[in-house]
Amino acid sequence: MSEEIPAVDDPEHPERPGIEHKEATDSSNPLGVDRPNETAEDYTLTELLAVTAAHEIADHETAFIGVGMSLMSGVLAKYTHAPNCQLVTESGYIGSVPPGVVQSISDSVLGVDALVATDQCEIFTDNQRGAFDVGIIGAGQIDSRGNTNSTVVIGDQSYDRPKVRLPGSGGSNDIMTSCGRTVVMMRQKRRAFTTDVDYKTAPGHLEYPGHREELGFVGKGPCAVITDMAVFGFDDDGEMVLESTHPDVPVEDVRDEVQWELRVADEVTTTREPTRAEVAMLRTIDPADVVLRGTDYVYEVGFEEWSETVLEHWRQLQSIQDE
Amino acid sequence: MSEEIPAVDDPEHPERPGIEHKEATDSSNPLGVDRPNETAEDYTLTELLAVTAAHEIADHETAFIGVGMSLMSGVLAKYTHAPNCQLVTESGYIGSVPPGVVQSISDSVLGVDALVATDQCEIFTDNQRGAFDVGIIGAGQIDSRGNTNSTVVIGDQSYDRPKVRLPGSGGSNDIMTSCGRTVVMMRQKRRAFTTDVDYKTAPGHLEYPGHREELGFVGKGPCAVITDMAVFGFDDDGEMVLESTHPDVPVEDVRDEVQWELRVADEVTTTREPTRAEVAMLRTIDPADVVLRGTDYVYEVGFEEWSETVLEHWRQLQSIQDE
Amino acid sequence: MTLQNTGTDHRDGTDDEPNGREKITDLETAIADYVHDGSSVAFGGMGGRDPEAAAREIVRQKKTGLTVLDDARTTLLDIMVGAGCVDEYVGSWVGTSLISQGHNIRNAVENEIPHHLQMRDVSNFGSSLMFLAGAMDVPFVPTRSMLGTDIPEHNDALEIIDDPFGSGDKLTLVPAERPDVAIIHVQRCDPLGNAQIHGNVVNDHLKARAAEHTIITCEEIVSTDEIRKTPELTRIPFYTVDAVAEVPFGSHPWHCYGRYYADLPFYREYGLRSQNREDFLEWLEEWIIPHEDYLEKIGADRLETLERMEHEINAPAEVRS
């Protein structure tokens, strides 16, 4: 890339994009919502999380995303403040414009208008080379240095016969190792924010400052953790720092859900609330609440109504895109 | 592959196909030549070599071929006795049906009707895995164990500043290492059939019996050497053995062009001569004698006549293929 | 070594098939011929273009003791584990998606029901590389993934070394895996086994190459001449393929890019009914049937709707090739 573009190993680069309010442009309000930049009157916690994660993706960035909330945030970013970001998925699609909710990592909505359809080995080759700016992953446990566990909750048992078997790394290890920076989305639970993860699946800031560099990683590791209560960053030591709490969440409540002595920013802010435009767009991307509210109602209605509902949503989003 | 098909590491496999006369079928005489199986009345030495090499490819085999004589032989095999062989070229085409002479390894005639258009790394990955049956390569020097040199004639100079710089390995090293068996085509010259090659580019039977197996090679190495005077095989020790001489070439003349004490088969035969059908087909593949006689006349005629001649040949071969 | 030799006994002379040896068979025969008790198996796709029908046929044929060598794997593994076919899984991710949770897999790992499932974890890239190494016939391929984590601690097959070129970097060596059989579902394939993939490829090109045997199931068998029109899409060449079975809707209930969308209501029902053992066994009874019967049970209208949905978002194959 040309000289003036900061590189991943440029200390400036892994900084997260700002989330200050910007003047809405047409591309950030494609639905034509009234007063698009005003705080939404009603929004759910999940919508707040999706919007917060979306703002971790800046315009023109390549964003390595998975299913569920991760992809929802990527699609929201692309339809709002980051129209030139390009989405990358590990199954082999780059630059697609998904017209709706994604159910699996090879969901054919990820093929819609893709720039590249290739294989997984090539995607992760490029990831290892440092081609991607930001990744968004999930995890079951996390420690104060952002090391995550999505493999096993061992408890007093063993890896082979654990208390809870989780899905496994998927791409989360590879993304945390090599992606420019990584955002982790998790539930804020004391048992999950642990002093010692049962199994280290993906490398956060590892054991000590400089540990990642020693191992030769091109990625800068976790830059943010977004939970249902708060947003955390990481300080120069690689320790998690509480940056903001969601509206009406006291700092103490967050502390209670963390096993270690939590570092807290000098000025803990309140997480920026979603705008009217953002909430409207989210509801257009996922009108059936599959991701956002985790409800199954669209599947309960029977096959015919399901298929008609899905088709209708696709057409709606595609018409936005065509404009 | 299914159980009944012999594997590369099956000792039976690397045996070369017989070249006994077979009843001509339609596919082996697509030009409809009279008395197709009779020995051609007039043929050149180069035509003899091309036909001899073609018979090293059996029907249904995958043949890894290069430009020039190697490809000419592959195309001839496909148009005559081996209609189901599939040609593989290192630039990334598999299964093409070239309508004429090939000028480079990415010649677009190699793209004609290809089954696969892929990359070089994948072709050599498959080669290393043992996917290909027979390769045909050239070389500048060869020793009694079939080790070849196509890199440098050093003489009393050095690798860096050699007497003669040759083109280099190309794919010949990779083919000799991993292809099921390899045929080498060379000029019979005493200075080329040497007791010690100046530089070992491609591995023949290396230093001693079992040496290839020790290194873990999947390919069986050189199975035949075809020159302008003779055809050689290799015995169980990995030593070259004179099998046949071309018509009117005495065994002694061949010995004179070999630096070592040549092993000679109990019964040295005369190389089978080309048939009328084979010579007719060769002249259709290369009517301008670019490969077969090494003449440049088609380029001397001027651009317009050249292009018309080439187009005409393509159409002729394509009409054969369509039948 | 078996990925070789489209050829056969060279001395048996001519063969009248103009395009070489044909490999067409039916699904039942393909599974019976290549998947045996104790086999290691890799499946293609990844929550899309998965060979679901082939996996159900494995269950129907009551194969046991299988090792699944894979990347991320969803429904078909959960069904096979619940049915008792699988002893070990080597891969990067198990589970399903939003609306189903891999209940059988958890039950096997945590509770040994129906019996214990041995897990050997790698990352997704690790999974690609184990097939790449197998495809290349080298003992390993190096990566930076998995360093500093517990993945190599619990997967003895992985080695950590110092870069022999002296950079001071550490590297994870991912050893080659060579499944006994790879089963890949694609949109189209010719009788010789030239398999074309529209859309994303995941690790299918590598699995077919790494495996000792490869079964292609496809939506449609097309002529070799049809393949020649778009040689760039032939990601799996004939010489890596042993059997070709035409299995329309072979990925149902998952997606097949350009052909049909995922049947998510069906999939959700599986998620609900796999939550307890008794319901799951009933589900097996109901749905582990020959593929033709399965499709009939789903119903032509429903399948047609899934096709219509996919064509709404991605151009159908006849337009694309």
Place this chain on the structure above:
Amino acid sequence: MTLQNTGTDHRDGTDDEPNGREKITDLETAIADYVHDGSSVAFGGMGGRDPEAAAREIVRQKKTGLTVLDDARTTLLDIMVGAGCVDEYVGSWVGTSLISQGHNIRNAVENEIPHHLQMRDVSNFGSSLMFLAGAMDVPFVPTRSMLGTDIPEHNDALEIIDDPFGSGDKLTLVPAERPDVAIIHVQRCDPLGNAQIHGNVVNDHLKARAAEHTIITCEEIVSTDEIRKTPELTRIPFYTVDAVAEVPFGSHPWHCYGRYYADLPFYREYGLRSQNREDFLEWLEEWIIPHEDYLEKIGADRLETLERMEHEINAPAEVRS
């Protein structure tokens, strides 16, 4: 590390280009910006789809001290070596084809005319793997090629090791190469740098990924929407590309699959005129000119004939995509 960051300063807000940052430039600027004296360069194609116009532009801009990191390389290397641009070549094969013999390369290696050309040999697979390792950002990739031969004896960058997994096999480790710049010619590319290749790919996808910078020259710049119709053909994605220049007939006198056939009479003339130094210098004088002038000198009729020839054997791009 430079293969990264389509992004830029995230804080500079919106950008009105609907499809992201455009990278269109002209050939002269692209070469001036990315190829410097002493640069290491990899060229795409291989006796077909070679970036001949780009190489002539390098000669025209009198770049010196270049290292060419490559696989097999023909005319363009011979011209550059004869013109004194190149100090070192790392690759698998040099020369030309049937009717020309790489006279300048031999003259440089054997006789130091115009100055010595340092050679570092690898096999063809070795060449693919040095770019694969560079693309993967690992120090090496192992292979069985080159074992038992003199290639590693004269190429100190290659290492022979015993398989650390204890198979007893030896392996050749091919070290990563990262050219300063890769120059790849393709049939079509969009303004973002999504480069599509029809027909064979050779090592181009790996070279673009291994290189610090990539210049795409293309027959035709097409819209991003056009690229989206056949995403399987995008072998070089935008994030590996720095500059895109539309250079019609950019591979002349070589072939460009689906576009035009090789101009073999032109090529033969080069072969004849490069046999001695004086004739070669005259050839340089005559043909090292801006690409537009070059094409005019070749003549529109002749170029059209080459297109007609190629279309006779391979369907043109507009039919294929």
